[in-house]
Amino acid sequence: MKKIIKTLAFACIVVAMATACSSGNNTIENTENPNPEPTVQKWDTLVALQDCKQQMSAQLFEGQNDELLAQILPDGFAEASINAFLLKGEKNIVLFDAGLGESRNGQILAKLDSLGIQPEQITDICITHFHTDHIGGLIASDGSATFTKAKLHFSEEEYEAWTTGQLKDQNETVMTMLDAYKDRYEIFHAGDTIVDGIVTIAAPGHTPGHTLYDIGDAIVVGDLLHAVALQVEHPEFSAKYDFEPEQAEQTRTAMLEIARTTHKPLAGMHFPEPYIIKL
Numbered sequence: 001m002k003k004i005i006k007t008l009a010f011a012c013i014v015v016a017m018a019t020a021c022s023s024g025n026n027t028i029e030n031t032e033n034p035n036p037e038p039t040v041q042k043w044d045t046l047v048a049l050q051d052c053k054q055q056m057s058a059q060l061f062e063g064q065n066d067e068l069l070a071q072i073l074p075d076g077f078a079e080a081s082i083n084a085f086l087l088k089g090e091k092n093i094v095l096f097d098a099g100l101g102e103s104r105n106g107q108i109l110a111k112l113d114s115l116g117i118q119p120e121q122i123t124d125i126c127i128t129h130f131h132t133d134h135i136g137g138l139i140a141s142d143g144s145a146t147f148t149k150a151k152l153h154f155s156e157e158e159y160e161a162w163t164t165g166q167l168k169d170q171n172e173t174v175m176t177m178l179d180a181y182k183d184r185y186e187i188f189h190a191g192d193t194i195v196d197g198i199v200t201i202a203a204p205g206h207t208p209g210h211t212l213y214d215i216g217d218a219i220v221v222g223d224l225l226h227a228v229a230l231q232v233e234h235p236e237f238s239a240k241y242d243f244e245p246e247q248a249e250q251t252r253t254a255m256l257e258i259a260r261t262t263h264k265p266l267a268g269m270h271f272p273e274p275y276i277i278k279l
C-alpha cells in the first residue's frame with residue numbers, strides 16, 4: 001500500500017511540475033530559442049463515453065459479509081456501466097480503454113462520432129487492463145484494428161501476465177489485439193509518465209498489471225471499483241472478477257484514501273452516471 005501512495009505522491013509532484021512548466025510564467029530569458037515548444041500540451045476536460053448500461057449483481061460480492069451486503073444492495077444489484085473516457089489535447093486525442101466493441105453492441109464508436117471524432121483521429125489508447133470489456137472495442141469483427149493510427153499503451157506487468165504468466169490460458173482476445181496493433185504498442189513501467197504528462201500508477205489486484213492514469217485534474221481508475229454504491233464506503237468488498245481479492249482490497253483502500261485527500265475526481269470504467277465522481 002505504501003508503494004502505491006508513494007507512487008501517487010510522486011505522480012502529483014510530476015503533474016504539478018508539468019503544469020507549472022506550461023503556465024508560461026518562465027522569467028528566465030531563453031536567448032537560444034525565443035519560442036520554445038511547450039513541454040506539455042493543454043488538455044480539455046475528460047469526457048465519459050458510456051459503452052452500455054450494466055447492473056452488478058450482489059452475488060459478485062457474496063461470502064464476505066452477506067448481511068451488510070443485503071442491507072446496502074437490497075435489490076440484489078448495483079447500477080453500473082461499461083465506460084471509456086476521452087481526453088482531447090492540442091496534439092493528441094487519447095482514449096482510455098475501448099469498451100466491448102461494436103460487434104458486442106458497444107456504443108463507443110457512436111459516441112465518438114456524435115462528438116465529431118472518427119476512429120483514425122485517435123492518437124493514443126491507454127489501457128487499464130486486458131479484460132474483454134476494456135479491449136474488445138480495439139478489434140473489429142474481422143480481427144483488424146478499429147483505431148487505425150492509434151498507439152496502444154499498457155503496463156509490462158499486464159503484458160507479461162497474459163502472454164507468458166498466470167492468465168495466458170485465457171488470452172485469445174489479447175493475442176488478437178496484440179497482432180492487430182503489432183507495430184503500434186508501447187509498454188511502460190508503472191510510474192512512468194506517458195503521452196505528454198499522463199502519469200501511470202500501478203494498481204494490482206483486479207489483474208496483475210491493472211493500471212490507473214493520473215491526468216492531473218482527475219484519475220482514471222479502471223476497475224478499481226465495480227459497484228460504486230457498495231465499495232466507496234466498503235472497499236473491503238472485492239468482486240469475484242478480482243484476480244487477487246486481498247491485493248485488490250489493499251489497492252482500493254489506498255486509492256480511495258488518496259482521492260479523499262487530494263480531492264481528485266475518479267473516472268471509473270464501471271461507474272454509473274455521472275461516470276466521474278468526487279469523494
Ligand SMILES: [Zn+2]
Pocket residue numbers: 131133134223269270
Ligand atoms: Zn471491467
